[in-house]
Amino acid sequence: MTLPARQIIPELFEVEKLAQDFKGLVHLEKLSEVSARGYTMPLHGLRIGTEDKTKPTLALFGGVHGLERVGTHVLVSFLQHILYRLSWDKELQELFQHCRIVSIPIINPLGMAFNKRSNANGVDLMRNSPVEAEKGGKTIALVSGQTISPRIPWFRGNPNQPEIETQTVVDFCQRELFESEQVISLDFHSGFGLRDRLWYPWAKSPKPFPHETDILRLKNLFDKTYPYHVYIIEHQADSYMTHGDLWDHIYQKYTEKNKNGVYLPLTLEMGSWLWVRKNPLQAFSATGYFNPVKKHRYSRVMRRHLNLIEFLLRANLNNQAWLKT
Numbered sequence: 533m534t535l536p537a538r539q540i541i542p543e544l545f546e547v548e549k550l551a552q553d554f555k556g557l558v559h560l561e562k563l564s565e566v567s568a569r570g571y572t573m574p575l576h577g578l579r580i581g582t583e584d585k586t587k588p589t590l591a592l593f594g595g596v597h598g599l600e601r602v603g604t605h606v607l608v609s610f611l612q613h614i615l616y617r618l619s620w621d622k623e624l625q626e627l628f629q630h631c632r633i634v635s636i637p638i639i640n641p642l643g644m645a646f647n648k649r650s651n652a653n654g655v656d657l658m659r660n661s662p663v664e665a666e667k668g669g670k671t672i673a674l675v676s677g678q679t680i681s682p683r684i685p686w687f688r689g690n691p692n693q694p695e696i697e698t699q700t701v702v703d704f705c706q707r708e709l710f711e712s713e714q715v716i717s718l719d720f721h722s723g724f725g726l727r728d729r730l731w732y733p734w735a736k737s738p739k740p741f742p743h744e745t746d747i748l749r750l751k752n753l754f755d756k757t758y759p760y761h762v763y764i765i766e767h768q769a770d771s772y773m774t775h776g777d778l779w780d781h782i783y784q785k786y787t788e789k790n791k792n793g794v795y796l797p798l799t800l801e802m803g804s805w806l807w808v809r810k811n812p813l814q815a816f817s818a819t820g821y822f823n824p825v826k827k828h829r830y831s832r833v834m835r836r837h838l839n840l841i842e843f844l845l846r847a848n849l850n851n852q853a854w855l856k857t
C-alpha cells in the first residue's frame with residue numbers, strides 16, 4: 533500500500549497550508565510534477581509582495597537534497613513568520629510594496645519521500661547543470677560530481693538534458709528573477725562541517741566571480757549589523773569545487789540577460805556535524821547526519837537563521853547603503 537504523498541512528506545502539506553492560512557498574502561503555483569514508484573508530487577513555487585518583477589527580489593530555495601529536510605523546515609518557518617507578521621504589521625506591508633520574495637521550498641520532493649540525497653533517477657540536482665569545474669582547483673574525487681553511476685552519490689546525470697527538477701528551477705528563476713536588477717538568492721542545505729557556512733560563487737572555480745566586490749560589501753554590512761553572527765562567509769571553492777553547480781549556471785544565465793543587474797546567489801550550508809557529535813546515535817539513522825533530532829536543538833536551528841534571512845530581505849531593498857556607486 534502506498535501512503536498519501538502528504539503523509540510521507542509532511543513538508544509538502546506545510547507548504548500548501550501557507551497558501552490556505554495566508555490567502556491574499558502569498559501566491560502558490562504548481563510549477564511542475566515528478567513521478568516515481570506510484571507517487572506523483574508537485575514542485576510548488578511561492579510569491580510574496582509586489583507583482584512588479586523589476587523590484588528587488590529575494591529568492592529562497594530548499595530541499596534540493598532530499599535528506600536535508602531541515603533546510604526546508606527553516607525556510608518554511610521563516611515564511612510562516614513573515615506571513616504572519618504581514619497579516620498585522622503595516623510597516624512590513626508597506627515594505628513589501630517595494631520588494632518581493634519568491635521561493636521553491638521543496639525542489640526534490642521524491643528524494644525527500646524516499647530519503648535520498650538525489651532525485652528518483654539517482655541524479656544529484658546540485659551537480660546536474662552543464663557547468664564544468666575548472667582544472668587546477670580543489671575538486672574531490674566523486675564528491676565534486678561523477679558520471680560513473682546513479683548508484684553512487686553525486687551522479688551528474690546528463691547535464692545537457694537536465695532533470696525536471698533542475699529545469700523547473702532554471703525556468704522559475706528566468707521568469708521570476710531575471711527582470712530585477714537587484715536579486716539575492718539563498719539555497720538551504722545541511723551536512724558539511726561543524727560551522728554554518730554561507731557560500732558565494734563560484735563552485736566551479738577558485739577565481740573571483742564578477743560580483744565578488746558586491747558580496748564583500750554585503751558581508752561587511754552584515755558583520756557590522758550582527759557582530760556576533762555565527763556564519764563563515766566564503767567563496768564556495770575554498771571548501772571544495774563542484775561540477776554542474778546549479779547556482780553557477782543560473783548566475784551565468786542571469787548576467788547574460790541582465791548586464792546591469794546585481795545577482796548574488798548564496799548557499800547556506802548548515803554544519804550538521806556538531807549535531808551528530810553532540811548526539812552520536814543520530815549517525816545511525818538515514819537522515820540523522822543532516823538534521824537535528826533533539827527537540828531543543830531543532831528549535832534552536834529554527835530560530836538561528838531568522839535574522840540572516842530578514843537581513844538579506846532588507847539589505848536587498850536598501851541596496852544603496854552598500855552597493856558601489
Ligand SMILES: [Zn+2]
Pocket residue numbers: 596597600721722723
Ligand atoms: Zn545539500
